Amino acid sequence: GWPLFLSVGVFSAVVNLLMLTGPLFMLQVYDRVLASRSVETLTALFVLVIFLFALMGAIDIIRNRVMQRIAARFQDRMEGRVFDAALREGALRGDESAATAGGMRDLDSVQRLIGSPVMLAFFDLPWAPLFLAAVFMFHPVLGIVATVGGGILVGTTILNRVLTRAPLQGSAQAGAQAQRLADLYRDEGEVIGALGMRGATFARWRLARSESQDNAVRAGDLSAGFSVFSRTFRLFLQSAMLAAGAWLVLRQELTPGAMI
Incomplete structure (x- = not known):
């Protein structure tokens, strides 16, 4: 191994x-x-x-x-x-x-x-500090921009994890409950039918399924929002790095090629 x-x-x-x-x-x-x-x-x-x-x-x-x-x-x-x-x-x-x-x-x-x-x-993951160190070697300003941008992306990922944990757990628990109810109703279908409880049992199963689906949708909405922000911010970070590099070139602190 x-x-x-x-x-x-x-x-x-x-x-x-x-x-x-x-x-x-x-x-x-x-x-x-x-x-x-x-x-x-x-x-x-x-x-x-x-x-x-x-x-x-x-x-x-x-x-x-x-x-x-x-x-x-x-x-x-x-x-x-x-x-x-x-x-x-x-x-x-x-x-x-x-x-x-x-x-x-x-x-x-x-x-x-x-x-x-x-x-x-x-x-x-261990290579990220090496890349940041290489950026700092070009110029400290570029390193600071890259570090702040990377920190925002990491913070976004952690926040996404924290905020979506509860609805995901709720969805999983409700889904497991719905599955247990479905297994029970499958095994005891004749008894449930004889007692005239099909409507009530279906309502309980439907409630668990709805709760699972609602939590899944809520978690998906949160995750999608964070994903869109991360993708958009990564593109913005590239432009911010170029802008910072161009500013340093105008100040004659970098060559045109070093800003790439």
């Missing part, structure tokens, strides 16, 4: 370094190509950029596939233990099938988490 995680770390390092391809290409265009008006230099740089971006994409695909294999191996190693533990818990509760199904669903959720982009974000 650990050699695979190490390989993902190496691939992540290469991918993050290759992310500098675009800014470095623009820097070379402004400092070299436009100054020399050399089409040959532009062509050579562009061919190199195509190769580096293709390499970055290929390595990114490889590390995603490695993470999927890590997740699958984790599930293979753990499903026997989870199955036995769920059976023992079910025997204590007197409902082995439900406990087993719940345990395997939890294992599937963990497997999907390991194989998701969230895990790859942990490998990319």
